[in-house]
Amino acid sequence: MSASSAGTTTRPTAHNWCRFQSWTPSAVVRPAGVEELASVVEQAAARGGRVKPIGAGHSFSPVAATDDVQLDLGALTGLTGIDREAGRVRVRAGTRLSALGPLLGAHGLALANMGDIDRQTVGGAISTSTHGTGLGHTGYSGMVAGLEILTADGRLRRVDAAHEPELFEAARVSLGALGVVTEVELAVCESFLLRAEERAEPIDETVSRFQERSRTADHHEFYWFPGTGLGLTKLNTRLPLGSGLDPLPPLRTKVMDGLLANGAYELMCRLGAAVPRTVPVLNGIACRGLDQRTYTDISYNVFAANRSVRFTEMEYAMPLEHFEQAFAGLREICAGMFRDGRGVSFPVEVRTAAADDVWLSTAHGRDSVYIAVHRYHREDPTDYFREVEDLFVSLGGRPHWGKMNTRDAAWTAQAYPRHADWCAVRDAVDPQRVFTNAYVDRLFGP
Ligand SMILES: Cc1cc2nc3c(=O)[nH]c(=O)nc-3n(C[C@H](O)[C@H](O)[C@H](O)COP(=O)(O)OP(=O)(O)OC[C@H]3O[C@@H](n4cnc5c(N)ncnc54)[C@H](O)[C@@H]3O)c2cc1C
CATH class of the missing domain: 3.30.465.10 (Uridine Diphospho-n-acetylenolpyruvylglucosamine Reductase; domain 3)
Known part of the structure; x- marks a missing residue:
């Protein structure tokens, strides 16, 4: 959000983290407490208006967008x-x-x-x-x-x-x-520590070992730069607090931080966006900077990273057993794009999560593999994301609600077993649709 001081700001322009989505709320209100919040909601409901809370504005989809009252909850902390x-x-x-x-x-x-x-x-x-x-x-x-x-x-x-x-x-x-x-x-x-092991290896090995590593490691993920033969794997092992810290030295960064929060990488992405045929070479150069790291630190220092080079993202959750097919299809799509001279400069990220019973969780009812594709923010993601989305949907994929997708209400209804229950709750607690926006209407109906 560009306007978020205490009180109310009128007709500000808001945008998300990567600035791909922007919108103009009628007002941005930052309630100091729950009473003030309740009165803002009541007033909007009484005049038939709309209200949309926003957190950090870090969604890639327009999930937090509104043309009426935007609620900044920055004062409700702790x-x-x-x-x-x-x-x-x-x-x-x-x-x-x-x-x-x-x-x-x-x-x-x-x-x-x-x-x-x-x-x-x-x-x-x-x-x-x-x-x-x-x-x-x-x-x-x-x-x-x-x-x-x-x-x-x-x-x-x-x-x-x-x-x-x-x-x-x-x-x-x-x-x-x-x-x-x-x-x-x-x-x-x-509280616990994480020992992180990050290393680059041939992508075929990364892929063939992904399911086994995901089942045996506490936390496993990998990155792949399209057009290259290298996978960057991360394996995090949980350790008791007393095991001893061995953090990265102050000037040494996590491997992907060194790249994705790096001015030189930003310049490479700019060059790739202007001259797409240079992307395979640039991706190869980016990969050469990826070496090995092992370090142990307090859990939240290891989980979280810096991302200062801006990008757009689409991510789908698929049943874990479809991982190999999904990744092979993605490699084919990327190969086709490189053949056509349309490079893909940003890495693909692959993760997992356990099945849960949350009604609209992307992992509802199934152990899931998450595959995320990215584009540098100055590049148009439409063609790449559409091709990949078709593939992932054909494999039972569900989009991350905070990331780009083109799903509609008919699709959502058949993809989520508790969809009707969720809609019934929505009808009961918000019959006037005070809390809707165009994105929610597209995915769940007006
Ligand atoms: C660089 C980057 C890295 C990311 N990494 C990951 C990742 O590792 N894993 C992952 O799954 N996602 C990731 N995301 C996506 C991100 O986690 C989600 O989009 C998340 O919703 C953003 O949180 P936010 O506080 O910015 O919420 P916003 O984007 O501001 O809002 C998201 C939604 O939450 C609603 N909302 C916010 N606060 C409230 C509230 N108090 N009450 C009711 N509704 C509320 C908003 O109305 C909106 O619908 C990443 C995004 C970025 C930009």
Whole structure:
């Protein structure tokens, strides 16, 4: 968001992290607390208006866009409760994941898994089914044990498996379409360390060992630069806190940080965008910079990375058993693009998550492989993403709600077994569609 100071700002222009999506809310309101929030929602509902919460604006899709009131939840932050025995904490929804790690760490606690950046808010991360990697772990929504949500009638409801269970299940992933989540109860674990091993190897080996490594390692993922024969693998092993730190020296970065947060890589991407035929050579040069690293650090320092070279992204979750077929098809698409002189400069990222029972989780009911494709932000992603999307959908893929996709309501209805239940909750708590936007309408109907 470009305007997010305390109070209300009128007719600002807002945009997402990569600036691919921009929109013009009628006003941006930053409530100081829940009472002010309730009054903003009530006023908008009374005049037949719309309200859309925004977290850190780190979605690639227009999931947080609105032409009416944008709610900036940046003032609703911090821990509000710790239940050590139950292994749960309560946290305000506007809290950034980057702040949550140290806040929990001060109490000897941690999130069991995290994605590859930590700029998101808790509310934003759960609303789009954000995930990390590891078949022993779900995404953030699977860690949600309870919620406080302000609905269109101005009521603040505390929901969990025993209280308004239908609303609880629906709100664990809601695309911000059911109300404003003000507080989240999250399952946490004891603080732990991660030993990270990052190395480059032939991509055929990376692919053939992916499922086995994903089942045996705590957290496994890999990157592949299209047009090259190299895979960059990451294997993270969980260790008790007392095992001893061996962090990266201050001037040495994680392998992909060294690249994706690097001015030289930005210049290479610019050159590739201007002269696509140079991309294979540039990808080869980028790969040469990838060497080996082993380090041990506090979990949140290892999970999260820096991403300063901007890109657009599409990511699909597929049943794990379709991984080889999906990746082979993707390689063919990339090979075709290189043959046509349309290079793909940004790497592909491949991760996993355990099946869960969250109604709109992208891993609902199945262990999943996530394959993410990217384009430098100055390049038009349309053709590449469309070809890849067709392939992934044909293999039962479901798009990350916070990333680019072209799905529609008919498709969503057949892809999610609890779709009708989610829509029934939406009809019950937001019959006037105070919390909708064009993206939610496309995916779930008006
Ligand atoms: C560089 C980068 C790296 C990323 N890495 C990963 C990754 O590793 N794994 C992954 O799965 N995704 C990843 N993402 C995607 C990102 O995690 C999601 O798009 C996430 O939703 C962004 O969180 P946010 O706080 O920015 O939410 P926003 O993008 O601001 O909002 C997302 C949705 O949440 C809703 N929302 C926000 N707060 C609330 C609230 N309090 N109550 C109700 N609704 C709310 C909004 O209305 C909107 O619908 C990445 C994105 C970027 C830009």
